[in-house]
Amino acid sequence: EIVMTQSPATLSVSPGERATLSCRASQSVSSDLAWYQQKPGQAPRLLIYGASTRATGIPARFSGSGSGTEFTLTISSLQSEDFAVYYCQQYNNWPLLAFGGGTKVEIK
């Protein structure tokens, strides 16, 4: 079973600053990695798939990188609407998925 680990658990960032979120897989998942954003009371929203491809309608300030076991989600300049919880998810073991524990991005 592939285990996904995200760090940090909480990231305090000021609006306009850059946020860098990390995700590590317990074994290689190639580029079969997605990122989601979840706001309180809402279902998750797909941001990135294939480790680096933005989903439809996702602003360019969101970018993903990495392959194998190490991945990064970068938000270049945080907007007020970006404060949320972010999850990585591997689908290398498709159709079963595994999510990371999440990183909460909060206002500093």
Place this chain on the structure above:
Amino acid sequence: EVQLVQSGVEVKKPGESLKISCKGSGYSFTSYWIVWVRQMPGKGLECMGTIYPGDSDTRYSPSFQGQVTLSVDKSISTAYLQWNTLKASDTAMYYCARLDVAGVGSWGQGTLVTVSS
């Protein structure tokens, strides 16, 4: 437009059974896997399992094998998540979602299940 509409809030007692639903529309329901995701209060997302409506091929995540049952009725484009014996620890929000080739692009609104005596 792809839509997944889930059944409403449930309040049950420990030991009771429950079946919640997820109705798909706006796409070929039998051509995409449906994934069920649990989110316990204040916690993260957990994949419970997936089911392919075309032939009912079902895969369970190890933690949920034997604990729940996934099923579909493709004649009405609806997927189900079922418990035979609920526990307090089953209290959570449950999401269904459509599994695309690369990630989960469409989600239901969630069904809140509360199990309490």
